[in-house]
Amino acid sequence: MSLLDRITLKQLRALRALADHGTVTAAAKAISLTAPAVHIQLKNLEEISGTPLVDRESREGGLTPQGHAMLRAHDQIEAAITRALAEVEALNAGTCGNLTLGVVTTCKYFAPEIVALLAQDMPDVTIALKIGNRSELMQGLERGEYDLCIMGRPPREPLVGARSLAPHPHVLIARPDHPLAGRNDIRPVDLVDERFVMREPGSGTRILAERFLSDVAEKKQAATIEMSSNETIKQAVISGLGIALISGHTVAYELQMKRLVTLNVVGLPILRTWYVITPRDVPLSIVAQRVREWLLENAARFLPALDTEARL
Incomplete structure (x- = not known):
């Protein structure tokens, strides 16, 4: 019997549960097994793999690099089976x-x-x-x-x-009554005293906005306020908290309803x-x-x- 034939989904699920829940006891509860049963599944999987998968020095169910490799295999197998079952259901439905x-x-x-x-x-x-x-x-x-x-x-x-x-355009939005609304000759330097409403760090929109701000304020730090979603950014701008660089596809409705306007800044929109x-x-x-x-x-x-x- 090959190593592949000896590995079971139950063993891999025990490894995933340990990684997710931190202890054998918590993992056992999550997958409706006893703690000794989970321990046996993990031990068998390590014996088949020929290497430690669980970091015994860790108190929170940490895995070795080999354990993480097996965990990725579990995730890929589970995703493939889930997709196959969905396809079977679709075929059964005609x-x-x-x-x-x-x-x-x-x-x-x-x-x-x-x-x-x-x-x-x-x-x-x-x-x-x-x-x-x-x-x-x-x-x-x-x-x-x-x-x-x-x-x-x-x-x-x-x-x-x-x-x-x-194309994915990013535009600068403001309230319709903003002092710069309707102007066609806005330069980035004209925005140096504006407050910008930004997404959280790591967001693609945030990265784009930071690059834009680096051109706007070469010598002065632009004032910013952070919001966690596009919806809150739109509401913040509508409420007059500032202006924002945002995906044009997220504000199409508000622009159509005249709740927001785009500012006609040189170099905008930024096309991604x-x-x-x-x-x-x-x-x-x-x-x-x-x-x-x-x-x-x-x-x-x-x-x-x-x-x-x-x-x-």
């Missing part, structure tokens, strides 16, 4: 297959439209939509949880395939790109290929229309 689409939180303003249009154009495909931040999507890609993802900058790790989907991301080492299913091509061909149908002409 559809041709299912697809899990992951999108970053900024996409939540148009992602439901994607699902609705796909339901019209591909009624034989079941779409599962998952929304998360960039870090969560990258982790999910590594575990094999997604067939396709939509995000801005393609991640360097894990290795993925990326196809350009559409939306990408369709696929796992590099996982062959695309026929359904995933169909949906990816549909996304590339139909971006104009689901992305809000915006004036993205840069001001020079």
